[in-house]
Amino acid sequence: MLESVRVRLTLWYTAVLALALVALALAGYLAFWRDTVQRTDGDLAELSSAFLTTLDAEMEDQPGPDRLKNAALVAINEHRFRDHVFAILDPEGGLYISSLDVPPPKSAPEFIPEGFLSSTSFRKFVEASSGADRLYQNVKGGKGGYRGYARHFQAKGRTFTLVILRSLHTQQEMLEGITATFAWIIPIGVLLASIGGYFLARKSLAPVVAMSTQAGRIGAANLYERLPVKNEKDELGHLARSFNQLLDRLNESFDRQRRFMADASHELRTPVAILRGETEVALSRPERSLEEYRESLAAVRAESKRLTHIVEDLFTLARADAGQYPLSPQDFYLDELVADCTRAARTLALAKKISLQCDTVPELQIHADEALVRRMILNLLDNAIKYTPDGGRVTLLCRSENGKYLLSVTDTGPGISPDLQPRIFERFFRADKARSRSENDGGGAGLGLSIARWIAEAHQGTLELSRSDATGSTFVAFLPANHSAPTPAAR
Numbered sequence: 246m247l248e249s250v251r252v253r254l255t256l257w258y259t260a261v262l263a264l265a266l267v268a269l270a271l272a273g274y275l276a277f278w279r280d281t282v283q284r285t286d287g288d289l290a291e292l293s294s295a296f297l298t299t300l301d302a303e304m305e306d307q308p309g310p311d312r313l314k315n316a317a318l319v320a321i322n323e324h325r326f327r328d329h330v331f332a333i334l335d336p337e338g339g340l341y342i343s344s345l346d347v348p349p350p351k352s353a354p355e356f357i358p359e360g361f362l363s364s365t366s367f368r369k370f371v372e373a374s375s376g377a378d379r380l381y382q383n384v385k386g387g388k389g390g391y392r393g394y395a396r397h398f399q400a401k402g403r404t405f406t407l408v409i410l411r412s413l414h415t416q417q418e419m420l421e422g423i424t425a426t427f428a429w430i431i432p433i434g435v436l437l438a439s440i441g442g443y444f445l446a447r448k449s450l451a452p453v454v455a456m457s458t459q460a461g462r463i464g465a466a467n468l469y470e471r472l473p474v475k476n477e478k479d480e481l482g483h484l485a486r487s488f489n490q491l492l493d494r495l496n497e498s499f500d501r502q503r504r505f506m507a508d509a510s511h512e513l514r515t516p517v518a519i520l521r522g523e524t525e526v527a528l529s530r531p532e533r534s535l536e537e538y539r540e541s542l543a544a545v546r547a548e549s550k551r552l553t554h555i556v557e558d559l560f561t562l563a564r565a566d567a568g569q570y571p572l573s574p575q576d577f578y579l580d581e582l583v584a585d586c587t588r589a590a591r592t593l594a595l596a597k598k599i600s601l602q603c604d605t606v607p608e609l610q611i612h613a614d615e616a617l618v619r620r621m622i623l624n625l626l627d628n629a630i631k632y633t634p635d636g637g638r639v640t641l642l643c644r645s646e647n648g649k650y651l652l653s654v655t656d657t658g659p660g661i662s663p664d665l666q667p668r669i670f671e672r673f674f675r676a677d678k679a680r681s682r683s684e685n686d687g688g689g690a691g692l693g694l695s696i697a698r699w700i701a702e703a704h705q706g707t708l709e710l711s712r713s714d715a716t717g718s719t720f721v722a723f724l725p726a727n728h729s730a731p732t733p734a735a736r
């Protein structure tokens with residue numbers, strides 16, 4: 246149950262709320278009590294002044310030795326309240342007179358118990374008062390205790406002490422009432438709040454549950470489905486959007502993969518069909534001439550060469566996609582490699598009477614995967630020769646430019662129409678499928694430029710078609726001239 250975020254949220258919320266309410270109640274209780282005590286002290290001080298004024302006035306009017314007692318009796322009668330006790334102590338601390346002696350004697354039976362003035366707590370208060378001019382103190386006893394106030398005054402040339410006690414019974418009852426109210430209000434409040442909190446958490450998290458259910462339903466077959474985004478601005482909307490973007494990327498990659506598989510199988514099907522056809526024709530009759538067998542075998546060899554070429558290219562791209570193509574960088578001279586590739590392509594060029602020129606600057610040292618760079622140059626050269634009509638010209642250029650190595654292959658072929666130019670680096674893309682397949686028996690699956698570009702990028706370089714029109718095309722590759730090791734870049 247605690248595994249649920251909803252429940253955990255509710256518990257946390259409830260605990261924090263309960264704590265806050267209890268702290269608030271406690272603070273309210275203490276503030277009320279402090280305020281009560283302060284107000285009581287003020288009242289007591291005022292009352293004592295009024296009492297002593299009356300006492301003074303009465304003493305002047307009273308004759309005889311008992312004039313203090315008589316004056317005190319008048320003052321007590323005048324100022325007495327139900328929940329107050331007045332007492333006058335003689336200089337020795339003995340009880341001189343108290344309001345409890347004055348009829349009606351049981352003026353406040355429920356507040357002031359009989360014999361209280363001789364109790365230990367009262368005596369302790371009296372003792373404490375002797376050391377101070379004025380004393381405010383709580384005195385235990387009765388229901389809820391008393392707030393005691395003592396002050397000294399002069400009478401008949403001696404120092405007497407006036408003590409007023411006020412019962413805190415009413416305040417205590419009030420506090421008990423407040424406490425009792427808190428005692429049921431807080432649990433009910435917390436309960437209601439936690440129920441509300443639970444439903445709120447459930448409502449807030451409902452989109453997450455819906456999202457996870459829907460996400461669970463999404464598989465390779467329905468990757469196009471998207472999560473609903475109710476509010477783009479809140480956190481859940483943000484989560485749904487990020488999730489949808491992830492699905493977009495996944496869908497795109499699946500699509501690419503599917504297309505790759507479909508194109509690859511399509512490309513492989515043709516040579517395999519040719520191979521099968523050739524062998525079936527050769528074997529259809531029990532006896533054939535040596536010449537016929539030779540022809541069939543030559544066709545089988547050409548087609549299997551083409552098949553091998555395609556399979557190798559596919560394998561290269563698949564590994565490049567997975568970021569698993571191991572690069573073996575080493576130091577070598579790019580100009581020498583370019584010259585080498587030109588020599589290798591010479592036979593092909595000669596067969597089409599194409600003039601192959603190489604213009605390189607010496608000493609272009611580079612740190613790269615030589616086999617891959619060779620493959621890139623040969624792919625570009627192959628294309629240039631393949632798509633240039635007989636008697637044309639192919640030029641290779643290699644030099645250093647802006648701290649990079651520039652390598653360009655220019656031909657005098659028919660060029661690539663502008664609308665197809667952006668697509669020539671796509672996998673399996675061929676501008677003219679029929680021609681590219683029939684003119685060359687060893688390639689033409691539309692993978693050469695994809696691989697060449699991947700090789701440039703794997704070396705942190707670039708490969709672009711810089712110009713293509715009716716007079717020919719120029720492909721330009723830039724490779725970094727620094728000697729840092731290339732990284733296997735995934736496409």
Ligand code: ADP
Pocket residue numbers: 628629632633656658659660661669670674675676677681688689690691692693694695718
């Ligand atoms: P292919 O195996 O068909 O040569 P590439 O990926 O090497 O595949 O090239 C893709 C397409 O780009 C080719 O089919 C061709 O139409 C076009 N192309 C590439 N190089 C040239 C070029 N030098 N001149 C004209 N067209 C070219």
